[in-house]
Amino acid sequence: MTTSRPSRPSHRSHRSTVRAARPARLLTGALAAGALLVTAACSGGGDDTTAESDTAASAVAERPVAEQPIARQTSPTATGTPSGKQSGSPSPAASLTESGAETALITEADLEGDWNQVDDAQDWRDSLLIGQVDVNDFISGKADASQCQRLIDTLYDEDLLGDPSGASALRGFQQGQSRLLYQVAAYDQADLEKSMDWLASLPDNCDQFTVTGGNGGSRTVQVVEASVPKVGDDVKALTMTMKGTTDGDPVTLTLDVAVVRIGADAITVTNGGLAGVDHAATVAAVQQGTPRLQDVLAGRSPQSTPSGIN
Structure with a gap:
């Protein structure tokens, strides 16, 4: 059951020119x-x-x-003027700004189905995600268990990739009992690449485990790799299924998680709920959102309507 932020504290730690007189x-x-x-x-x-x-x-x-001639330095602008990178680089040359992150967010028109934008996405939390991973489920013990604990904790706190190092923006959409959270943010690139490696390891290290505590009793969790378009510099996707109880009734929480890395910036999509997951919406968010962010980083205005969803 989706609720407002329950009692467990969030892990989020947020965020002359001088004129000289000409001598004689x-x-x-x-x-x-x-x-x-x-x-x-x-x-x-x-x-x-x-x-x-x-x-x-x-x-x-x-x-x-x-x-003597003075070399000029170019400062970044809100539309993405290169800062500190060589021209002609195949990767985006602009630093992501707050306005750029907002512009890079997808809209209802980018999603299939009857998704509606909501205003309270930053407050979304699901109490089923609160709990402790049972270390007894793992052959290697605490090491693997900590990776699975990180997954459920960061999904609850909506900071799957950790705290952004720069600009960030998010937008939420709802369709029936399903919710889709779309985030764009700048990170330290080395940390971001490590997070991508961690995501890639989860279908193996956290393929099945148990969560106890919280309001959902004992819950069984399964994590499998999901299929999304190969876009950006790197992309990782998985589907997590959590089975438990709410008020004594059996429930199943299903979430798609997809992350696209473009340089030191990333798109994070979390989609699903107690009614299942609309995987086509996850694919559409990734497929339509990636070129939007690429356009912003290149100083171009993104297309306001999708160019076509496969």
């Missing part, structure tokens, strides 16, 4: 440059091109420090 020695430098030009013209046997080049170099050398 500029006149001296100009006279010296003129003298070099006269000398070069009277030499007769020299190369005119070489003489002019040498003269120009001498004139530049005579400039005071304040008059």
Whole structure:
């Protein structure tokens, strides 16, 4: 049963130009440059091109420090001006901004079915996800159990990839008893890549385990790999099924989880509920959301309507 945030505390730790007066020695430098030009013209046997080049170099050398050319640095803008990366790089060159993260979020038009946008997605929590993983289910003990505990804890706290290191935005959609949470955020790239490796390991390390405690009694959890389009720099997807009880009645919580990495930025999709999961909506969110984020990072305006959902 989906509830407001229950008693377990969240793990989320959130988030001259100076003008110099021209000294009198500029006149001296100009006279010296003129003298070099006269000398070069009277030499007769020299190369005119070489003489002019040498003269120009001498004139530049005579400039005071304040008059030497200053290299400009480009600051990032809200539309994604490159910051600190080489031009022509195949990966996105812009840092994700708060407005960019908001622009990269999908809309109702990007999803199949009758999904409606809601305003309280940041408060979504499911009490079935509160509990402790039974270490006795694992051959290697606490090491594997901690990875499965991280899964249910971060799904409850809505910070599957940890705290963002930069801009972030989220949007929620509802269809019947199913909910889809869509997040875009910037992370430390090394940490993000580790999180992607962790997600990839879950179908093996957490294929089946037991959760106890909380309000759901003893629950059996299964984790399997899910299929989504191969987009972005990396993509991982899984489906988690949790069977337990609520008020004595048997219930099954099914969630699709998909993460797309683009450089140091990521899209996270969590979709499902007690009525099952609409896997087509997960695929649509990944397929339509990835080019939106790529457009934002490239300084382009994303298309407002889907170009086609397979």
